Amino acid sequence: MTATANYLAANKAFSASRPANQLPLPPSKQVLVLTCMDARILPEAALGLKEGEAHVVRNAGGRAPEALRSIVISQQLLATKEILVIQHTDCGMVTFTTDQARGLIAKNLNLSADSTGRKTLDQLEFLEFPEVENNVKADVEFLKKSELVDTNNITGYVYDVKSGALKQVA
Ligand SMILES: [Zn+2]
Incomplete structure:
Protein backbone atom coordinates (compact mmCIF):
# COMPACT_ATOMS: atom_id res chain seq x y z
CA MET A 1 0.00 0.00 0.00
CA THR A 2 1.12 3.55 -0.65
CA ALA A 3 1.31 5.96 2.28
CA THR A 4 -1.88 7.65 1.10
CA ALA A 5 -3.72 4.34 0.94
CA ASN A 6 -2.61 3.65 4.52
CA TYR A 7 -4.06 6.97 5.66
CA LEU A 8 -7.35 6.24 3.92
CA ALA A 9 -7.51 2.78 5.48
CA ALA A 10 -6.82 4.26 8.91
CA ASN A 11 -9.55 6.82 8.34
CA LYS A 12 -12.07 4.13 7.43
CA ALA A 13 -11.37 2.38 10.73
CA PHE A 14 -11.49 5.69 12.62
CA SER A 15 -14.83 6.70 11.16
CA ALA A 16 -16.35 3.26 11.78
CA SER A 17 -15.18 3.22 15.40
CA ARG A 18 -16.94 6.38 16.57
CA PRO A 19 -20.50 7.63 16.96
CA ALA A 20 -21.59 10.56 14.77
CA ASN A 21 -20.19 13.81 16.16
CA GLN A 22 -22.94 15.88 17.82
CA LEU A 23 -20.61 18.56 19.20
CA PRO A 24 -21.41 22.23 18.55
CA LEU A 25 -19.09 24.35 16.38
CA PRO A 26 -17.71 26.73 19.06
CA PRO A 27 -15.00 25.18 21.27
CA SER A 28 -16.54 24.27 24.66
CA LYS A 29 -13.49 25.40 26.67
CA GLN A 30 -13.41 28.74 24.82
CA VAL A 31 -9.67 28.39 24.35
CA LEU A 32 -7.31 28.77 21.39
CA VAL A 33 -3.89 27.10 21.42
CA LEU A 34 -1.27 28.49 19.06
CA THR A 35 1.72 26.26 18.52
CA CYS A 36 4.41 25.11 16.08
CA LEU A 68 -3.73 36.57 13.50
CA ARG A 69 -6.45 35.82 10.93
CA SER A 70 -7.39 32.54 12.64
CA ILE A 71 -7.23 34.12 16.11
CA VAL A 72 -9.62 36.92 15.12
CA ILE A 73 -12.06 34.41 13.58
CA SER A 74 -11.81 32.21 16.69
CA GLN A 75 -12.52 35.05 19.10
CA GLN A 76 -14.99 37.13 17.13
CA LEU A 77 -17.02 34.44 15.39
CA LEU A 78 -16.59 31.43 17.67
CA ALA A 79 -16.41 33.01 21.12
CA THR A 80 -13.00 31.86 22.38
CA LYS A 81 -11.66 34.00 25.23
CA GLU A 82 -8.28 32.53 26.17
CA ILE A 83 -5.06 32.14 24.16
CA LEU A 84 -2.11 29.88 24.96
CA VAL A 85 0.99 30.63 22.87
CA ILE A 86 3.23 27.55 22.91
CA GLN A 87 6.61 27.51 21.17
CA HIS A 88 9.25 24.88 21.90
CA THR A 89 12.81 23.74 22.48
CA ASP A 90 14.84 22.55 19.47
CA CYS A 91 12.65 24.51 17.02
CA GLY A 92 13.87 24.57 13.42
CA MET A 93 12.96 28.25 13.18
CA VAL A 94 16.15 29.26 15.03
CA THR A 95 18.38 27.59 12.45
CA PHE A 96 18.11 29.94 9.44
CA THR A 97 17.41 33.50 8.33
CA THR A 98 14.82 34.61 5.80
CA ASP A 99 17.63 35.60 3.40
CA GLN A 100 19.22 32.15 3.69
CA ALA A 101 15.86 30.44 3.19
CA ARG A 102 15.09 32.52 0.10
CA GLY A 103 18.49 31.71 -1.43
CA LEU A 104 18.18 27.99 -0.73
CA ILE A 105 14.61 27.73 -2.00
CA ALA A 106 15.30 29.73 -5.18
CA LYS A 107 18.17 27.34 -5.90
CA ASN A 108 16.18 24.18 -5.07
CA LEU A 109 13.31 25.27 -7.29
CA ASN A 110 15.59 26.68 -9.97
CA LEU A 111 13.75 30.03 -9.95
CA SER A 112 15.06 32.64 -12.36
CA ALA A 113 15.56 36.15 -10.97
CA ASP A 114 12.63 37.67 -12.87
CA SER A 115 10.16 34.81 -12.36
CA THR A 116 6.83 35.23 -10.59
CA GLY A 117 7.94 32.55 -8.13
CA ARG A 118 11.07 34.51 -7.24
CA LYS A 119 9.05 37.69 -6.71
CA THR A 120 6.61 35.83 -4.45
CA LEU A 121 9.50 34.26 -2.55
CA ASP A 122 11.14 37.65 -2.03
CA GLN A 123 7.96 38.90 -0.35
CA LEU A 124 7.58 35.83 1.85
CA GLU A 125 8.67 36.51 5.44
CA PHE A 126 9.76 33.31 7.15
CA LEU A 127 9.30 34.76 10.67
CA GLU A 128 12.35 32.97 12.05
CA PHE A 129 13.69 33.90 15.47
CA PRO A 130 17.03 33.60 17.31
CA GLU A 131 15.83 32.32 20.71
CA VAL A 132 12.56 30.77 21.82
CA GLU A 133 11.82 32.25 25.27
CA ASN A 134 12.12 35.88 24.15
CA ASN A 135 10.16 35.05 21.03
CA VAL A 136 7.22 33.71 23.06
CA LYS A 137 7.26 36.95 25.06
CA ALA A 138 7.38 39.01 21.84
CA ASP A 139 4.47 37.08 20.29
CA VAL A 140 2.35 37.47 23.45
CA GLU A 141 3.15 41.21 23.38
CA PHE A 142 2.22 41.34 19.69
CA LEU A 143 -1.22 39.91 20.51
CA LYS A 144 -1.70 42.10 23.57
CA LYS A 145 -1.00 45.20 21.49
CA SER A 146 -3.39 44.22 18.72
CA GLU A 147 -6.69 46.07 18.70
CA LEU A 148 -8.21 43.03 17.00
CA VAL A 149 -7.50 40.64 19.86
CA ASP A 150 -9.23 40.14 23.24
CA THR A 151 -6.17 40.59 25.44
CA ASN A 152 -7.61 39.57 28.83
CA ASN A 153 -6.26 36.03 28.99
CA ILE A 154 -3.12 35.45 26.92
CA THR A 155 -0.24 33.40 28.30
CA GLY A 156 2.97 32.08 26.74
CA TYR A 157 4.97 28.88 27.20
CA VAL A 158 8.03 26.96 26.05
CA TYR A 159 7.29 23.26 25.48
CA ASP A 160 10.20 20.89 26.08
CA VAL A 161 10.04 18.37 23.23
CA LYS A 162 12.07 15.84 25.26
CA SER A 163 10.14 15.86 28.55
CA GLY A 164 6.79 17.13 27.23
CA ALA A 165 6.75 19.72 30.03
CA LEU A 166 5.50 23.30 29.63
CA LYS A 167 7.32 26.23 31.19
CA GLN A 168 5.36 29.48 31.45
CA VAL A 169 7.40 32.49 30.28
CA ALA A 170 4.72 35.12 29.60
ZN1 LIG B 1 9.08 24.48 15.84
Missing part, protein backbone atom coordinates in the same frame (compact mmCIF):
# COMPACT_ATOMS: atom_id res chain seq x y z
CA MET A 37 3.74 22.53 13.37
CA ASP A 38 6.64 20.45 14.75
CA ALA A 39 5.67 16.78 14.44
CA ARG A 40 6.87 16.02 17.98
CA ILE A 41 4.11 18.14 19.52
CA LEU A 42 0.62 16.67 20.00
CA PRO A 43 -1.18 19.65 21.57
CA GLU A 44 -4.38 17.83 22.55
CA ALA A 45 -2.41 15.09 24.31
CA ALA A 46 -0.02 17.57 25.95
CA LEU A 47 -2.85 19.70 27.34
CA GLY A 48 -5.52 17.09 28.05
CA LEU A 49 -7.90 18.45 25.41
CA LYS A 50 -10.66 16.48 23.75
CA GLU A 51 -12.64 16.82 20.53
CA GLY A 52 -14.78 19.94 20.51
CA GLU A 53 -12.95 21.69 23.34
CA ALA A 54 -10.32 23.96 21.73
CA HIS A 55 -9.10 25.64 18.59
CA VAL A 56 -5.56 24.61 17.74
CA VAL A 57 -3.74 26.88 15.28
CA ARG A 58 -0.39 25.64 14.01
CA ASN A 59 2.27 27.09 11.78
CA ALA A 60 6.06 27.01 11.48
CA GLY A 61 7.28 28.33 14.83
CA GLY A 62 3.82 28.89 16.29
CA ARG A 63 4.11 32.55 15.28
CA ALA A 64 1.37 34.98 16.28
CA PRO A 65 1.65 37.39 13.32
CA GLU A 66 0.88 34.56 10.87
CA ALA A 67 -1.93 33.24 13.11
